[in-house]
Amino acid sequence: MISDSRWSWWSELITSKKDDLTFQLLIFSVISLPILWYSFRKATFRLPPGPRGLPVLGYLPFLSPDLHHEFTKLGQRYGRIFKLQLGRKTYVIVSSSDLAKEVVRVQDDVFSNRDPPVAGIVVTYGGKDIVWSDNNSYWRNLRKVFVSEVLSNKNLEASRSFRRAGVRKIIKHVYETMGNEVDVGGMAFTSSLSVVTNMMWGKSLDEKKENSNLGVGFREVISKIVELLGAANVSDLFPVLSRFDLQGVERKIKQQLQKVDEIFQRIIDDRMSVKPEESVEQEGRKDLLQILLEHKQKDNTSTFSITQIKALFMDIVTGGTDTTSTMAEWTMAELLKHPEIMKKIQDELEEVVGLNNIVEESHLSKLHYLDAAIKETFRLHPPLPLLIGRCPNMCCNVGGYTVPKGSNVFINVWAIHRDPKYWENPTEFDPNRFLNPDGTTKYDYSGNNTNFLAFGSGRRRCPGVPLGEKMLVYLLASLLHSFDWTLPKDKEHELSDKFGIVLKKRNPLMAIPSQRLPDKILYM
Numbered sequence: 216m217i218s219d220s221r222w223s224w225w226s227e228l229i230t231s232k233k234d235d236l237t238f239q240l241l242i243f244s245v246i247s248l249p250i251l252w253y254s255f256r257k258a259t260f261r262l263p264p265g266p267r268g269l270p271v272l273g274y275l276p277f278l279s280p281d282l283h284h285e286f287t288k289l290g291q292r293y294g295r296i297f298k299l300q301l302g303r304k305t306y307v308i309v310s311s312s313d314l315a316k317e318v319v320r321v322q323d324d325v326f327s328n329r330d331p332p333v334a335g336i337v338v339t340y341g342g343k344d345i346v347w348s349d350n351n352s353y354w355r356n357l358r359k360v361f362v363s364e365v366l367s368n369k370n371l372e373a374s375r376s377f378r379r380a381g382v383r384k385i386i387k388h389v390y391e392t393m394g395n396e397v398d399v400g401g402m403a404f405t406s407s408l409s410v411v412t413n414m415m416w417g418k419s420l421d422e423k424k425e426n427s428n429l430g431v432g433f434r435e436v437i438s439k440i441v442e443l444l445g446a447a448n449v450s451d452l453f454p455v456l457s458r459f460d461l462q463g464v465e466r467k468i469k470q471q472l473q474k475v476d477e478i479f480q481r482i483i484d485d486r487m488s489v490k491p492e493e494s495v496e497q498e499g500r501k502d503l504l505q506i507l508l509e510h511k512q513k514d515n516t517s518t519f520s521i522t523q524i525k526a527l528f529m530d531i532v533t534g535g536t537d538t539t540s541t542m543a544e545w546t547m548a549e550l551l552k553h554p555e556i557m558k559k560i561q562d563e564l565e566e567v568v569g570l571n572n573i574v575e576e577s578h579l580s581k582l583h584y585l586d587a588a589i590k591e592t593f594r595l596h597p598p599l600p601l602l603i604g605r606c607p608n609m610c611c612n613v614g615g616y617t618v619p620k621g622s623n624v625f626i627n628v629w630a631i632h633r634d635p636k637y638w639e640n641p642t643e644f645d646p647n648r649f650l651n652p653d654g655t656t657k658y659d660y661s662g663n664n665t666n667f668l669a670f671g672s673g674r675r676r677c678p679g680v681p682l683g684e685k686m687l688v689y690l691l692a693s694l695l696h697s698f699d700w701t702l703p704k705d706k707e708h709e710l711s712d713k714f715g716i717v718l719k720k721r722n723p724l725m726a727i728p729s730q731r732l733p734d735k736i737l738y739m
């Protein structure tokens with residue numbers, strides 16, 4: 216008994232001690248686990264630095280409209296990666312070549328989704344295009360068709376005559392207005408659109424008699440769409456408010472889409488009603504519509520639809536015209552500021568093409584100095600200064616900081632292209648920096664070197680490079696070979712820019728063309 220009671224006392228003591236220990240352990244866990252969890256999160260989940268903003272609005276009220284300048288200044292203060300809260304959205308801005316490489320090359324797979332703006336979704340038939348689709352099988356298939364069918368070397372060659380017709384038309388038009396001031400950007404936009412529509416469906420819109428006003432209307436509509444795509448929209452920053460469409464962006468872009476859709480549909484219907492033997496393909500010439508319809512017919516298993524063709528057309532007209540024409544305007548603006556460089560380009564044209572001849576696409580690969588001057592313009596005035604935002608599909612680490620899943624990541628190409636770490640005398644316009652000692656050019660548009668990212672990099676890199684480059688060099692070579700250009704006497708020539716989805720000249724460039732080639736016939 217005694218021993219029993221002793222033992223029971225002992226077991227009670229043990230039990231109570233055990234309870235105490237359990238209790239103490241419990242208290243310890245309750246207090247320490249959150250601390251450990253917090254320290255662990257802090258160590259592993261370190262958001263990039265950035266300015267504080269106001270509740271709800273974040274940093275929105277403090278941003279000026281020229282985002283590339285604003286982000287460059289913030290980058291100088293907070294470092295090569297920083298974070299901004301704008302409304303409900305988290306933005307991460309990367310402004311160094313090494314961290315850009317981390318995003319668009321090393322972790323390309325993680326960063327290859329988009330966060331499309333409302334206007335982008337509406338205008339592409341619900342995001343059925345390439346630009347605004349996420350990285351999924353739909354996007355991969357469409358991009359594959361675009362790159363391997365539409366923009367294959369063979370098909371680019373087959374559409375050469377359509378580009379030629381577009382460029383010749385603009386040379387004739389400029390010839391007729393010689394001696395007067397020309398709005399270079401407007402003229403280049405008309406020209407790029409004419410080249411692009413020629414390539415898309417074999418005729419530029421204003422060539423069809425019954426559509427003579429359609430051409431002008433189409434230009435206006437495309438300009439408005441590009442503008443609306445770049446507009447800051449409350450619906451994008453506060454998705455809960457999107458149903459109210461407070462600024463009317465959605466309503467306005469729907470109106471524009473309806474106009475473009477009518478034109479696309481009419482052209483597709485016309486083509487589909489044509490018998491194969493009457494088709495546009497003549498002497499190896501093939502327009503993009505023909506290529507896409509053939510692809511649709513050929514691939515029976517494919518779900519390739521007319522809506523996808525229209526969404527692709529939308530990418531081509533919006534992605535291909537404004538970028539090309541804006542670059543033509545910037546290049547001409549820089550050359551008018553540096554007449555000695557313009558003269559060197561014209562000397563090269565004289566040597567390669569000759570004054571009794573017109574520029575053909577076959578000449579372009581020999582125009583190294585012009586190529587270098589265009590690359591230098593891309594460096595100083597990248598048309599998409601922040602590329603198109605990338606949206607990581609999971610939390611990840613860039614430069615020691617956590618980039619949250621679903622945030623909007625922008626690469627500040629404008630800042631990288633002017634960073635003295637990568638470019639000597641970065642604000643100076645000097646095409647020589649792109650020339651090798653043997654006269655060929657350094658750097659290409661592949662995005663492999665992240666110091667130079669005019670067309671982006673990685674799997675979201677611009678698929679239109681071969682066409683965009685060809686159109687731009689061909690147009691500029693033709694304008695510089697056919698005409699001498701001067702500035703109007705009484706106007707200041709300044710090169711300030713204005714932010715938008717495409718970075719434009721703040722004030723349109725006005726210039727006066729005069730005849731350069733001896734024979735009038737070379738302008739007809």
Ligand code: HEM
Pocket residue numbers: 345346347358530531534535536538539542598599602603604669670671672674675676677678679680682683684687
């Ligand atoms: C001077 C001419 C052009 C420039 C500077 C340019 C620039 C760009 C840039 C910077 C991007 C974003 C890349 C990224 O996010 O990393 C892009 C995307 C794109 N561009 Fe271009 N582009 C030009 C011409 C064209 C042309 C002619 C076409 C069509 C024929 C085109 C179609 C596209 C498409 C479809 C995308 C989206 C790619 C994707 O998200 O997968 N671009 N472009």
